[in-house]
Amino acid sequence: MPEPPTSASVRRGRLLRTGAAVVVLLSLAAYLVVQYVSGGRPAPRCTVVSGNGDGASYSFTAEQAVNAATISAVGTTRGMPERAVTIALATALQESGLRNIHHGDRDSLGLFQQRPSEGWGTEQQIMDPVYAAGRFYEHLDQVPGYSRLPLTVAAQRVQRSGYPQAYAKHEPDATLLAAALTGRAGASLTCEGRPSGTDVRKPGDPATVRAELVRDFGQGVAPATGIGEVTVPVPATVDSAGGGEQQRGWELAHWAVANSSALRIERVSYAGRVWTAGDSGGKWSGADAKAVAGSETDAGEVRIVTAQ
Template sequence: MAVAFGLVLALLAAYLVVHRIIGRPSEGCTVRAADGSGALSLNLEQGRNASTVAAVAQSRGLPDRAVTIALATAMQESRLENITHGDRDSLGLFQQRPSQGWGTVRQVQDPVYATGRFFDGLVKVPGYTRLPLTVAAQRVQRSGHPQAYAKHEADAATLAAALLGREGGVFSCVVDGDDTAGHPGGGALKAAVAEEFGGAGAAGVARG
């Protein structure tokens, strides 16, 4: 899987920058559209998971609309966090249920696998790029509240454009402090992103 992300690295390396700054700033990631509008704040886990969604889509040659649909879905299902509990046995970014054939518990809690399974379903939806986002997402998710996806569409589109380098969008993260158990600092985050995007230096860490 890491080899497949090699092509993605070239597309995203210029847009994903992780800064480590002296003075303990607020950690997290910021997304801005080309005109400076549409500012969106994410924590580091959300930022990494959003990047994973974009990487999986690009490795499969999927259109930008697929990234927007997947991001909006994950925003609603898990707030872009890899949840370990949910409704019944729903787990991971997309609240996929092992009991419903989505995969094992371990698999659905792997963001790369979970995203791939979502896209497996999405590409089977005829004309999904032309459908309303709520309809396309619902064809995959079978949610009890399909209209809830709609409220995330604008943010998801801004995030997708920034991650994919469209229209000058910017996605940047600030890391505060050193690596600690359960809380990755600059080194761990850089290594994680590099692994997902092909093993090379997908993120730079500016050390002050």
Template sequence: MPEPSPTPKRRGRLLRIGAALAVLLAVAGYLTVQYLTGGTGPGCEVVSADRDGGAYEFTPEQAVNAATIAAVGTGRGMPERAVTIALATALQESGLRNVDHGDRDSRGLFQQRPSQGWGTAKEIMDSAYAAGMFYEHLTKVRDYTRLPLTVAAQRVQRSGFPQAYARHERDATLLSAALTGRAAATLTCQGRPGISAATGPAAVRAALVRDFGRDVVQEAGAQVGGRGGAAPPSAAPDGGAGTDERTVTLPVRDDTGSRGGRSLAERGWQLAHWAVANASALHIERVSYAGREWTAGVTEGEWRAADGKNADGAGAGSGAVRITTGH
């Protein structure tokens, strides 16, 4: 004898249970993808050094691109204001994502157009190249440091919506303060590695060269792309242990190549924040500088006093930046 069909009330309950299970499975799948890939949602945060509550959350992808923009700017001797203008522009044009599409033939972080003389499509998709081209045009804007950000950005971009840049000035100011090194220990990331993350000291050195130039690695006495990708052992200038096969040590000295009147402390914190911003992409597990240490996976990824170190040394500008990778 066939079983009776479920009553409408029971059928409705089964449908609700099924829908709830589907939602839970979808959420679980989303969270799993976020964890494994390093996340497309906020995984990094920069806070105001003035402790006025100012903060900006952004993704690991955005962090890498922002760090590149800042590194290219300081490498050219550009002031912090120039970096702020560049970051606000990229936030508006692409959301700090290196996209391969846009209006007409626009592409990249700044939505530059090959047809307008910004370079080839391939060149524009190189973040360091695109940032360099933005700064090259910005230097031609007379008194750009004294202009409102929207005016300076518009004279470079020629956008149809020039006032849109203003909405990003606050966030860009926080980012530039951290990524030029002026604001110490203000940038943190969770540091979950991406599935295709590059690993090891060789990958870190290659990325440093990409953003800062070859000098930053040569100053550390490391060989770029050396055999086996490991940095040669050397005595650490801050009195710590020598460089091991997982660690890149970057001395911060008078000849470190700081330009534009920036202090050694700013140079050191720029390198330290750059490493944290690249933690997910390069599988960096730990960064230390001036008595502070950031460790991937620690709650909120905050900077803490290193063992046996005085955290008050955050602005001392002495010693070396140590970047320890997972492999």
């Protein structure tokens, strides 16, 4: 027959229940504060749509869009083809969900879950998305015929994952992302473009936009800053991973849209088309009513306007 509870055990039980109740109340209070600050709205999102007329699309968060745009920019700046960008994006989707996380299996870190102990770099280096993406492409470029290999095989040659087949499920989404972010004709990227959290009223900074462009694309991108805007020249002769002027222009324009929430970008224009931030989803529009990419309009620059 069990012994009756002592007064000490009763007090401990009450304290535990009280502590649990306090934790729940604090969590609820924190949630309500976040909802109040953000206006109760969900996190801003982005959507990429196929240019093949098949209706394929992929929706993802603004945080993922920033990282995807960096991965793509680093790849094309290195002269890697669209297939390489697709492989890199599918790998990051599997390894981290396209989030720059500070944890993982053993000492794995960052977008690609690279390990300092395996020679990928220091912890600080791996947590830099530009560095991490560059290291991935460096290893991928050493895989013979990687562009002709199945995506799972190419990614596994770099990653040496315990679950190599897991990369396959991300290939359709990665293909859509790569098409838009490398500027391929027809593919389009839209984002709501609104900030989240406590920076709702914070203005954008053209100097920061310029610094991020140079960080992702390198010094050759040559953006110029003005009052409330950044202009990025698109050379008439350019070979961005096999593409031309229009592809390079749309690559830069879609990079700006992908970074719109993080950098407080309000408007992006290129080739007679304009993207404007807004809760309606941030759509591309233009008087010429042509496709989002592949327009024949001659435009020598991408114009990025920040929030004031």
